[in-house]
Amino acid sequence: MLPSVLSDQFAANNQRMQVQCDNCGFGTLYVTPLGRCPQCGEDFLRMEYDLAGLKAAGWVEAMQKRPAMMGLWRYRELLPLRNEANIVTLGEGSTPLIHMKNLGALLGLKHLYFKDERQGPTNSFKDRQASVAISVMQEQGIREAVVASTGNVAIAYSAYAARAGLKLWAFFPSRVPNDKMREVALYGTEVIKVTGTYDATKAMAATFAERKGIYYDRGIKSLAAMESMKTMAFEIAEALGWRAPDWFIQGVSGGMGPIGVVKGFEEFLALGLVDKVPAIGLVQSSGCAPMVQAFNNGLPVAVPVENPSTIIATLATANPGRAYQILWDMMQRYGGAAASASDEEAFQTTKLLARTDGISVEPATAVGFAGLVKLVREGKIKPDEVVVFNCTGHTFPVEKAILGDRWAKQVDLSSVEKQERLPETSLLNSVQTLASNVRRVLIIEDNEDSARLLVRILQSSGNYKVHVARDGVEGLAMVRNVHPDLIISDLMMPGIDGFQVIESLRAEEDFHDIPVIVLTAKELTVQERSRLNSQVDSLLHKGSFLNEDLVQSILEALN
Numbered sequence: 001m002l003p004s005v006l007s008d009q010f011a012a013n014n015q016r017m018q019v020q021c022d023n024c025g026f027g028t029l030y031v032t033p034l035g036r037c038p039q040c041g042e043d044f045l046r047m048e049y050d051l052a053g054l055k056a057a058g059w060v061e062a063m064q065k066r067p068a069m070m071g072l073w074r075y076r077e078l079l080p081l082r083n084e085a086n087i088v089t090l091g092e093g094s095t096p097l098i099h100m101k102n103l104g105a106l107l108g109l110k111h112l113y114f115k116d117e118r119q120g121p122t123n124s125f126k127d128r129q130a131s132v133a134i135s136v137m138q139e140q141g142i143r144e145a146v147v148a149s150t151g152n153v154a155i156a157y158s159a160y161a162a163r164a165g166l167k168l169w170a171f172f173p174s175r176v177p178n179d180k181m182r183e184v185a186l187y188g189t190e191v192i193k194v195t196g197t198y199d200a201t202k203a204m205a206a207t208f209a210e211r212k213g214i215y216y217d218r219g220i221k222s223l224a225a226m227e228s229m230k231t232m233a234f235e236i237a238e239a240l241g242w243r244a245p246d247w248f249i250q251g252v253s254g255g256m257g258p259i260g261v262v263k264g265f266e267e268f269l270a271l272g273l274v275d276k277v278p279a280i281g282l283v284q285s286s287g288c289a290p291m292v293q294a295f296n297n298g299l300p301v302a303v304p305v306e307n308p309s310t311i312i313a314t315l316a317t318a319n320p321g322r323a324y325q326i327l328w329d330m331m332q333r334y335g336g337a338a339a340s341a342s343d344e345e346a347f348q349t350t351k352l353l354a355r356t357d358g359i360s361v362e363p364a365t366a367v368g369f370a371g372l373v374k375l376v377r378e379g380k381i382k383p384d385e386v387v388v389f390n391c392t393g394h395t396f397p398v399e400k401a402i403l404g405d406r407w408a409k410q411v412d413l414s415s416v417e418k419q420e421r422l423p424e425t426s427l428l429n430s431v432q433t434l435a436s437n438v439r440r441v442l443i444i445e446d447n448e449d450s451a452r453l454l455v456r457i458l459q460s461s462g463n464y465k466v467h468v469a470r471d472g473v474e475g476l477a478m479v480r481n482v483h484p485d486l487i488i489s490d491l492m493m494p495g496i497d498g499f500q501v502i503e504s505l506r507a508e509e510d511f512h513d514i515p516v517i518v519l520t521a522k523e524l525t526v527q528e529r530s531r532l533n534s535q536v537d538s539l540l541h542k543g544s545f546l547n548e549d550l551v552q553s554i555l556e557a558l559n
């Protein structure tokens, strides 16, 4: 039960909500969730609220006083439900906005945040959609419904449908991982696998619903979906101190997330709570990227992809239709950029997120972050900008493909147990074998954050004993003490800089063979480059290299 602070004060406003068609101008009082526009057939209608009236009646202040535990229903006057008695909730919304300190440092972004949608009741941002959509069904007296899904919508809907006592049929393209379908079945939903694309699955589900005469959830085209997503914008604005970020970035399939978020910021702008709407960073899977292709070719209409070739089923909308046109318009108005990332890049990024900032995500989310990295490298996202990444979800165990087979080290103690005698020595032998490959690495770096980050990357990627020197003088002294197998050095440091460190090492017989990897924050001049060239094993640019690049350079240098 929600606290009854959701009092009658604004209840009348929910009787005045309007549905609007931007295509032909048709408008009507919101009583039931319409399908298409009755006048022109437009698929996407728009909810309109009496924002000026709410503002004048003190809604902003009242909303700000409501506790976070109310989740997205804190904004219930801006959601398409007429009577709060119909709310079906599991505590969705109010997810934290978390500063990505390490990855921000790695990418050279000072204000990089992730909206942690993994913390919803079924671990993805589809919980918002499910709560609003199932509440609306409850209000309409709908007792049975059909949904088509690539996984997460069905999982979320199933949980909320169970709670509301509503019978649900879920249609999946057969590419969806079995783990996701099994979870849906657990909630008591009827599971139907369709051998075909996601778009074909949607068509089949719609036909089935029509034949059986039951309600078909129109997904992104339903008012509930779009309206639910905008609550992310409201929460982001509050977490940033009633401000909009410069960017909202997401791995996109149908586009519901970013479209809803833009509408949310537009409403907060109208209420005077923020002063702008963020630009959209649109990221798709390379194997199915109709929107990214269209956007980067300057086209307002996307060409459907014939054969989606990605194993990330969550992002496999081949024909975005009108949703892309809406996004295109928004990105023309507020700014935007688009990038795509391959499955392989997504898997690498999954590891990067987990090991660098402790965030375990599913591949669809990793695609989004891989795209963010590209937009930073292309200079489209600037170092000082406030960037919010939608950490959309982590609804099932990571696929085997990500870690490969060698994710654990094995110690075989069976022979030890049989010997009985001197088990300690054998155990010690095993431990020594484990520890014998330790390589000594010396980091010479005056920036504390960078040094900490490098230590962390090394710790998570192998057996290294890491020493840190704060400047060139200390670095040269430590080379003598530690005899490192490898040196990773910054170039620009006070006192003796990286150039001098390398030159004096190369002049000494004992040390001139130690491989050196140089990290630099600035573009080098031609002279600087030639000064370094023959002397270092690898040169990486801070703020643009990723863990994998560094680890690759380390492995090459040590071989």
Ligand SMILES: *Cc1c(COP(=O)(O)O)cnc(C)c1O
Pocket: 124, 125, 126, 152, 153, 251, 252, 253, 254, 255, 256, 257, 258, 314, 315, 362, 364, 365, 392, 393, 394
């Ligand atoms: C649904 C989903 C997406 C794609 O969302 P859209 O905004 O509809 O394109 C991305 N990631 C995850 C985890 C999802 O569940």
Ligand SMILES: [Zn+2]
Pocket: 021, 022, 023, 024, 025, 026, 037, 038, 039, 040, 041, 042
């Ligand atoms: Zn119309």
